[in-house]
Amino acid sequence: MARLERPTTESRNPATKFLEWKSNDKCFSYYDKELKENISVELPLKFLFIEHYHTVKGWHDKSESGIYSNEVYSIGNTLLEVKAFKGGEIASGFYKDIKDKVKNAGGNYARSIYVMLEDGSMANIQLKGSAVGGIKKEKSIDGKDKKGWSEFYNDNQSNLDYHWIEINAAAEGKSGSVKYSIPEFEFGKRITDKTDKMASETASMLGDYMRGYLEDKPFRDGSVVDEYEKNAEELVDELDI
Numbered sequence: 001m002a003r004l005e006r007p008t009t010e011s012r013n014p015a016t017k018f019l020e021w022k023s024n025d026k027c028f029s030y031y032d033k034e035l036k037e038n039i040s041v042e043l044p045l046k047f048l049f050i051e052h053y054h055t056v057k058g059w060h061d062k063s064e065s066g067i068y069s070n071e072v073y074s075i076g077n078t079l080l081e082v083k084a085f086k087g088g089e090i091a092s093g094f095y096k097d098i099k100d101k102v103k104n105a106g107g108n109y110a111r112s113i114y115v116m117l118e119d120g121s122m123a124n125i126q127l128k129g130s131a132v133g134g135i136k137k138e139k140s141i142d143g144k145d146k147k148g149w150s151e152f153y154n155d156n157q158s159n160l161d162y163h164w165i166e167i168n169a170a171a172e173g174k175s176g177s178v179k180y181s182i183p184e185f186e187f188g189k190r191i192t193d194k195t196d197k198m199a200s201e202t203a204s205m206l207g208d209y210m211r212g213y214l215e216d217k218p219f220r221d222g223s224v225v226d227e228y229e230k231n232a233e234e235l236v237d238e239l240d241i
Contacts, residue, residue: 011212014205015114015124017041021131023180026170028125044168046188047115047123048199049160050206052153054095056082057128058107063087067107073214082107111149115165116202131182135173146171152185162196164188 019028019041028041054075058067065086072078075095082090082102090105091098099109110128117123127149134148153160166188170181191199 011209013124014122014209016121017117017123019123019125021125021127021183023182026181028183030123043170043183044166045183046164046166047117047125048191048195048202049153049165050114050116050122050199050203051210052111052113052149054080055110055112055126056080056095056102056107057110057126058102058105060084060087060090060106062105067102067105069107071112071213113149114206116199120198120202122202122206127183130173130180135171135182139173139175141172141174141179146173146182147185148182149185156187159187161199163190 017030019030021027022029022040025040027043028045029038030041031037032039053071053073055071056067056069059065060067063084063086065084067082067084067090069080069082072080077094079093080095080098081092082098082105084090084105090107091101095102095109102108108128109132110126111132113125113127115123115125130148132148132150134151135146137143137145140146147155156163166186167183168186169184171184172179172181174180
């Protein structure tokens with residue numbers, strides 16, 4: 001065993017759970033590698049926002065495997081490399097240029113949201129479709145607009161560092177004969193100084209990881225948040241449930 005620490009080519013993602021919204025079950029779920037099974041996380045769920053990124057998720061029928069891509073902060077300026085676990089590269093380029101090809105292969109735009117849970121651990125929440133873009137009143141079961149993550153974030157981003165975010169219920173929508181649900185985000189109580197310190201430590205850990213992760217990703221000149229990525233409707237694909 002060498003006394004000098006050897007450099008590694010890839011650091012490990014600090015998130016302990018990767019939560020996905022299960023529309024039919026109205027809850028989150030994550031895969032437990034040790035148990036080798038999916039674990040349901042029932043509502044309510046409370047967390048602190050750390051940071052979010054753009055990515056692609058989905059299913060590739062041809063290779064019978066999942067679709068994934070690198071995570072980017074600025075989807076209008078940074079190249080995406082979309083691949084299938086067993087099928088190799090699907091497309092590479094700026095999202096608006098490869099969107100149709102990605103969608104035809106089974107991929108969808110997704111938000112990758114890093115959060116701190118109540119126990120101080122870091123988790124990643126992955127949302128797509130209406131969970132990001134929301135439900136318009138004409139498709140809502142109760143006839144009211146339902147905010148997705150994008151609108152909730154835009155409305156509250158100036159205060160998210162100091163307040164919990166809560167998901168206590170699911171909002172229901174309908175597309176044709178298909179019913180679906182999305183998480184309802186609520187602005188929670190202000191955090192304590194102790195929690196603020198924990199959140200800063202968690203954010204620092206994520207920052208260390210993401211600096212190494214993003215440093216070799218191709219980037220073009222432009223605003224970090226350009227007009228394209230401000231418009232959630234242009235980013236979110238058709239309802240994917």
